[in-house]
Amino acid sequence: MPREAEPSLNERAFVIQALQEGQRLDGRALDQFRKLELKFGDQYGVADVTLGKTRVLAKVSAEVTAPYTDRPFDGIFTITTELSPMASPAFEVNRPTETEVLLSRLLEKTVRRSNALDLESLCLVAGQKCWSVRVDLHVLSHDGNLIDASCLAVVAALRHFRKPDTSIEGDVVTIYTPAEREPVPLSWLHSPFCVTFSFYGDNGEIMLADANLLEEQLRVASCTISLNKHGEICQVAKLGGTAVEAISLIQCASAAVSKVKEFSTLVDLKLADDIKRRDKGGLMAELSAENER
Amino acid sequence: MTVTTEPEALLSHLHKADGSATYSYAGYTVIGAVNGPIEAQKRDELPEEAIIDVVVRPAAGVGGTRERHLESLLQSTLRQIILVNNFPRTLIQIILQITVTPENEYVNGKLVQANVNLPVVPALLQTAILSLLSASLPMTATLTSTCLAIISEDGQRHIVKTPTARQIEQSQSFHVLAFTSQNELILAESEGAFTMKEWDDVYSAAYRQCCTTAATDDADTLMDEGLPTDTDLRRFIRSTVEQKTASDLYWK
Numbered sequence: 001m002p003r004e005a006e007p008s009l010n011e012r013a014f015v016i017q018a019l020q021e022g023q024r025l026d027g028r029a030l031d032q033f034r035k036l037e038l039k040f041g042d043q044y045g046v047a048d049v050t051l052g053k054t055r056v057l058a059k060v061s062a063e064v065t066a067p068y069t070d071r072p073f074d075g076i077f078t079i080t081t082e083l084s085p086m087a088s089p090a091f092e093v094n095r096p097t098e099t100e101v102l103l104s105r106l107l108e109k110t111v112r113r114s115n116a117l118d119l120e121s122l123c124l125v126a127g128q129k130c131w132s133v134r135v136d137l138h139v140l141s142h143d144g145n146l147i148d149a150s151c152l153a154v155v156a157a158l159r160h161f162r163k164p165d166t167s168i169e170g171d172v173v174t175i176y177t178p179a180e181r182e183p184v185p186l187s188w189l190h191s192p193f194c195v196t197f198s199f200y201g202d203n204g205e206i207m208l209a210d211a212n213l214l215e216e217q218l219r220v221a222s223c224t225i226s227l228n229k230h231g232e233i234c235q236v237a238k239l240g241g242t243a244v245e246a247i248s249l250i251q252c253a254s255a256a257v258s259k260v261k262e263f264s265t266l267v268d269l270k271l272a273d274d275i276k277r278r279d280k281g282g283l284m285a286e287l288s289a290e291n292e293r
Numbered sequence: 294m295t296v297t298t299e300p301e302a303l304l305s306h307l308h309k310a311d312g313s314a315t316y317s318y319a320g321y322t323v324i325g326a327v328n329g330p331i332e333a334q335k336r337d338e339l340p341e342e343a344i345i346d347v348v349v350r351p352a353a354g355v356g357g358t359r360e361r362h363l364e365s366l367l368q369s370t371l372r373q374i375i376l377v378n379n380f381p382r383t384l385i386q387i388i389l390q391i392t393v394t395p396e397n398e399y400v401n402g403k404l405v406q407a408n409v410n411l412p413v414v415p416a417l418l419q420t421a422i423l424s425l426l427s428a429s430l431p432m433t434a435t436l437t438s439t440c441l442a443i444i445s446e447d448g449q450r451h452i453v454k455t456p457t458a459r460q461i462e463q464s465q466s467f468h469v470l471a472f473t474s475q476n477e478l479i480l481a482e483s484e485g486a487f488t489m490k491e492w493d494d495v496y497s498a499a500y501r502q503c504c505t506t507a508a509t510d511d512a513d514t515l516m517d518e519g520l521p522t523d524t525d526l527r528r529f530i531r532s533t534v535e536q537k538t539a540s541d542l543y544w545k
Binding site: 002041042043046053055057059060061080082084085086087088089093134136138140141142143178 | 310313
């Protein structure tokens with residue numbers, strides 16, 4: 001497999017000097033994101049996120065299985081990321097690269113461990129039957145900042161997803177097909193989003209949001225902060241690289257809060273649009289078997 | 294769920310791959326990317342020709358033996374039309390990502406083990422061809438592919454073109470055929486029980502669907518007679534590529 005081409009010395013010097021003069025190659029401000037687009041598919045639980053030239057597709061699926069023996073009251077929730085050669089010929093099938101491992105770890109920490117999805121609500125019969133929810137993340141095109149785009153896609157897809165409705169009478173669990181009963185949404189607690197910052201310069205004094213692939217290859221350190229729109233931080237990851245002043249980390253965190261609020265409104269807006277698109281003739285309220293909380 | 298009756302395609306939309314295409318038809322959507330010719334690994338390379346590496350990835354779940362089977366089908370088909378002898382000791386990588394499959398509203402699917410099967414083959418082949426065209430890889434011919442099912446109703450057996458998921462489930466036999474642009478049969482896969490006579494009927498139906506290009510002035514007469522005008526797959530591929538070339542060559 002060919003290796004990813006590294007930027008040449010001239011390119012490197014040019015980009016770094018431009019950044020020191022406060023300029024980016026694509027003319028964005030240092031804290032500006034590329035154009036972000038979110039699309040939902042015809043089926044439930046498919047989200048397609050485009051961030052500049054980066055494109056990520058998340059698909060959620062669910063089925064009934066037996067729960068893990070050490071967690072009889074919890075459902076199963078997994079996120080799988082596999083970078084295919086579609087994103088870049090440097091990625092090989094069935095051989096995870098460092099990027100892929102870091103991406104799946106971060107998503108795990110952000111979405112799974114922050115309890116965004118209520119696992120107990122996925123339990124059907126304790127110790128015997130539970131829902132297994134699975135998110136498949138497909139990276140179609142890789143042009144930097146995979147983490148932010150992927151996290152947004154995963155969260156949006158999970159919030160868009162509907163699982164088949166069930167009913168329990170005694171020991172008998174009935175799972176209704178979509179033709180019998182309208183599927184129900186997952187019990188979602190909060191929406192965490194990731195915001196990644198890249199640092200440049202000898203002491204990491206230049207801070208960039210939403211670096212593209214070239215900028216990502218040149219950075220001296222990076223920091224990913226995951227939080228929800230209430231400003232509750234789920235995780236902060238700064239994996240090696242040059243040491244950065246504490247002040248810049250605080251600046252990152254405050255920039256992340258406002259960005260996450262934007263993401264959150266975008267997802268809410270798109271979800272509302274999608275519901276409106278599906279609700280033809282206002283029949284959805286009658287079809288729903290869901291109770292008011 | 295709405296099923297697209299007309300095929301739709303988008304060419305060269307992924308910026309990293311050498312060629313790419315999204316193709317949707319009959320409820321399937323497949324995104325394809327082609328990289329090549331690129332450097333092959335030393336242990337894989339063939340001294341006289343290029344290796345064709347096909348990767349089929351399901352929308353949900355992990356790929357298993359079924360995907361490997363589909364990959365081998367596609368690999369042996371595409372090997373014959375790509376000019377592999379022009380690129381010795383290289384690799385041509387074709388990645389096909391299935392994104393949408395038609396859902397059967399009456400069954401809850403098992404998803405952890407992905408359930409990809411023969412019905413997706415026409416969509417995969419068409420996507421592969423469009424991606425290869427978008428990557429400008431030299432080929433001896435393009436190909437068109439279709440699937441047909443034989444359904445028995447009141448003791449009568451009849452052929453259904455591009456059947457739905459539910460029709461396939463109820464069908465007696467199911468066939469996938471592909472033809473090159475020189476009207477030669479290149480792939481024939483069948484499932485279920487059928488007689489030789491039925492296969493011949495299927496063959497001629499598929500031949501009509503894949504190989505006859507109604508000339509532009511003929512189209513009017515066809516509509517006048519009230520015949521159902523089939524989607525002309527060959528012309529579809531041609532017009533998609535023509536449009537793309539025209540828009541690429543359009544200079545301000």
